[in-house]
């Protein structure tokens with residue numbers, strides 16, 4: 001089979017691996033120049049090692065992603081730092097850490113021993129998890145996360161301290177508008193799964209080097225090659241006027257809608273076209289800073305306290321030098337999810353406020369951390385369309401299309417997950433199966 005994949009994000013590359021393994025000759029069209037899509041390496045003159053277009057975090061429940069890394073010869077144990085779930089605020093006021101004992105005891109103990117929560121809040125957290133289990137982890141489709149939290153009587157402190165940052169990290173959507181179904185799914189697969197599922201997996205290398213580079217080496221890559229024409233039919237598909245037996249379209253839904261507008265209308269599949277057009281998107285900002293001298297955080301990933309009025313918009317800070325095993329440098333990445341409006345503000349002021357947020361909260365840590373050294377370089381990435389808004393009732397297309405020669409892939413397809421890496425990988429594998437049932 002002569003197969004094409006359009007889009008070299010994690011979804012498209014997952015599809016290319018599965019199709020190649022099933023015997024197809026695969027060509028990947030990618031508009032950009034680096035494999036990885038929204039999770040890719042970028043270079044910057046003032047930083048010695050490559051950066052990412054946005055700091056990413058994986059977890060132990062990302063089973064298909066971890067298996068795929070192995071399939072292309074990459075070792076997740078060496079490339080990802082695996083740590084039991086630990087949420088610790090940089091100012092030292094909050095700490096929740098899962099012991100290495102079997103689930104579900106590990107989570108129960110983590111919650112009961114949490115620092116910075118009242119006993120009432122600790123029991124409320126456990127009640128919510130038990131309540132979700134009783135609902136078979138399926139709250140009503142039209143509920144928001146806030147609705148779910150209020151239904152289970154979670155206090156404002158608990159919401160602000162635990163649920164809001166978790167929801168933003170997993171769904172990139174504020175609790176007032178985020179889908180309770182998708183949030184429950186994430187909690188089920190991570191916190192309520194086997195002990196290892198809740199582990200945090202922190203990349204120790206750039207995102208393209210994790211596995212997209214290796215996957216890209218196995219197929220014919222056409223970088224800088226934007227697909228502008230797509231004509232699927234029952235026995236083949238024309239892409240930019242070149243004939244293929246089959247293709248996976250693994251681009252964001254807005255682009256898929258543009259490419260398929262004519263063909264879907266002709267096929268009378270306007271329902272699918274409407275679904276592709278119905279997605280809204282939310283931004284994520286990542287500030288990378290290089291410090292004038294080495295500086296270690298107590299944990300490689302720590303929570304930040306938000307204070308919107310002061311521009312303290314970050315929720316997490318990652319110690320990139322610690323993750324890379326570099327003892328001679330100080331390098332941090334600060335993440336602000338659902339950073340709506342940040343792109344329109346004064347860039348220098350945004351950067352200064354975020355740096356101030358880290359310095360101030362580190363200074364409050366009871367371990368008396370060294371004061372944060374001066375910042376020697378800063379680069380702010382704002383991905384305007386980082387993920388789709390994971391709102392209740394969203395209709396997400398399946399991988400199949402009206403044509404047997406074309407399948408869809410992307411974190412936005414009906415994966416059951418919000419817009420995350422594991423969803424992208426699963427969708428790519430599923431799209432390959434749609435075209436060739438032997439592709440797995």
Ligand SMILES: Cc1cc2nc3c(=O)[nH]c(=O)nc-3n(C[C@H](O)[C@H](O)[C@H](O)COP(=O)(O)OP(=O)(O)OC[C@H]3O[C@@H](n4cnc5c(N)ncnc54)[C@H](O)[C@@H]3O)c2cc1C
Nearest residue numbers: 007009010011031037038054056057227386410411420421
């Ligand atoms: C800043 C940021 C932080 C994130 N943090 C996390 C996290 O911590 N954990 C997590 O699990 N997920 C996270 N995500 C989400 C995760 O990155 C995505 O779910 C995943 O990368 C989506 O992969 P994809 O293949 O579906 O889409 P994409 O990565 O968008 O891939 C689509 C590809 O298609 C290409 N393309 C588009 N149109 C065309 C065309 N016409 N012709 C050819 N090529 C085309 C694009 O260039 C792109 O490479 C984050 C996302 C961002 C942006």
